[in-house]
Amino acid sequence: MGQMGYYENDFEAAMLKDSAAYYSRKASSWIIEDSCPDYMLKAEECLKREKDRVAHYLHSSSEPKLLENVQHELLSVYASQLLEKEHSGCHALLRDDKVEDLSRMFRLFSKIPKGLDPVANIFKQHVTAEGTALVKQAEDAASSKKGEKKDVVGLQEQVFVRKVIELHDKYVAYVNDCFQNHTLFHKALKEAFEVFCNKGVGGSSSAELLATFCDNILKKGGSEKLSDEAIEETLEKVVKLLAYISDKDLFAEFYRKKLARRLLFDKSANDDHERSILTKLKQQCGGQFTSKMEGMVTDLTLAKENQTSFEEYLTNNLNANPGIDLTVTVLTTGFWPSYKSFDLNLPAEMVKCVEVFREFYQTKTKHRKLTWIYSLGTCNIIGKFEPKIMELIVTTYQASALLLFNSSDRLSYSEIMAQLNLTDDDVVRLLHSLSCAKYKILNKEPNTKSVAPTDHFEFNSKFTDKMRRIKIPLPPVDEKKKVIEDVDKDRRYAIDASIVRIMKSRKVLGHQQLVMECVEQLGRMFKPDFKAIKKRIEDLITRDYLERDKDNANLFKYLA
């Protein structure tokens, strides 16, 4: 009593068989006549009805078996045909943003074994295609720009990043809603983004584009004018995109360089935002990623305190006072990007400033060496022009050049260069900013658009502007090449360290495995190139850290 033998053998088996046959017939005609969404609606309806039937007049144990049968006949058998239907299949639904149909598709296909794999695959292909199209669009726009400023990240690239963020938002929503947060779809999204997010645009890598995008949001007068909330949100999204970029170390370096400029030239719009993004970066990429940047921000805070002590020192030592208001920012070398320091010949007035500060600094610490980076300084100087007196905000380099005209009315390019002791590149740049740009403080002879070594310069006493105080910008040198060089150098060290670490613990390891483990260890920051790893291995062999096994050249041994 109570056993299901008769039910199962005499009734259920036949019922299941007939149901299967029934649905098989139905499906074979539906698949031809109906669009994918319509078919799915019918399928869903059928499943619901069968479920109801079981509830009404069958034993509950039949439910899973019956539903499985129906699912098999309606879905498994026709899965690929359904998904690949030309105008209504999965691709089309994604293209036309048919969210509801996609949700249904998810619900149905999640019931059949391995049903979601092809759906996730199509999703991945779709997102990849959309992303790649964005890249191409931006690339086309960038290359159609005529000549000028090819190396500078422009508006098109900004727009591109915005669009990628929007694309990401859109499809994350899909993953969360239609695809119910399923890991397969998270993975598909990630892989899709990894494909196109690593493509550069207009000669700039995606790492650089993201860093510049952040810079524009965080700096004063940046191209993005957003509310605080919007800024926070956007920064959050940018950090999420960073996860897809393999050259994270390159991003870090570009970001650091731009952060330095913002901090040193007082271009940072909002301290809180600066700290906030660093926190987000730290969460995503680890403390090591942001430690230097945090150090930079701290340095500025310390610098303010230091300045207060310096001013006190000056009030207490009146004869030490250089006669000029001086603000010094002391930077901790390890945190900041490396800057070349040139031996600029300072005007006499400034030389005293440097000495005074040096003496003061000696009273604070005896064991530190101060290296002055004049290329980063700014100066406010008073220009006594005939129309009216004006205040000019310039860089130290520009100020040094202008002050030369206090003792000479007219100077040649070579005289200026000799007196300042700077390179041609720097001299051309600074003279250009003073004589060929918006504000012509100096008159150039001949009055051409660019500076030549044969030019002569004179103080333009007639210069004026409606403002009393103007800023004369000195465009920065293109840092891109240097950043890439620095990052490559750091990568070589990182690869070396990783190989040594792995070999030290494993003692003996085959080539393939060593490379694999190295790639894994370094993956958080960048994707090491196989050739680069090989070169480092060979270098380490030459430096006697490793040797090849005598019998198997593919095996390496650690040399203690």
Next chain:
Amino acid sequence: MHKLGRSHRDKVQQVMAITGASEKVALQALKASDWHLEGAFDVFYSQPHIRTYTDTRHLEELYQRYKDSYADMILVDGITLLCNDLQVDPQDIVMLVLSWHMKAATMCEFSKQEFISGLQGLGIDSLEKFRERIQYMRSELKDEQKFREIYNFAFGWAKEKGQKSLALDTAIGMWQLLFAEKQWPLVDHWCQFLQARHNKAISRDTWSQLLEFARTVDPTLSNYDAEGAWPYLIDEFVEYLNENNIVQKSQMEDPARR
């Protein structure tokens, strides 16, 4: 010898005449090879520690003949004289083999210690014996294991003292010399490739791995493993060969098979 049969006696005589070994040693070699003459030669030549008696006074005299007038070692002039005496070209590869026997630290000079112990190891204490051993030294190059040792020795010997790597020109010269013996068909392409693309010194690892490459990978590169641990320079060489169509890219997809 009394107990030996006539044919055996003959064989002992032959071995003694050809190898210069003593009767006792000749007998040993023949017994070890079951009285096969060729086997006996193999046995004799494969024993590196066979030291026939060498007269130290004679060795000292030989050394004095070649020694430099100022330094207590044999330098370029002495070596030229030695080559003359041996009727061997100074560029002849047999000089490399000789240096290997001496464990000479660097080319174009032999310390007294190196010279004397090297000659002792070879059983030489006179010019006559020296000349006789030349043929033997040449034959050593045919032995795979010895060739490898000599090849690897050449790196340290040919490079500048105090340098870790071997200058490219010297390396190319050595390779051409060594592979003339070994017959590697790609040697010229290798040298051209280096001059065109590399232009830097050669590391010890690249040097030794090149021999393995020449030995194990066939000239059509059909068994070259791109995922292997070949030095990066060798990978580049393979790319160079493919790019310049010196070797056809491996035909993995046979269109006829579709």
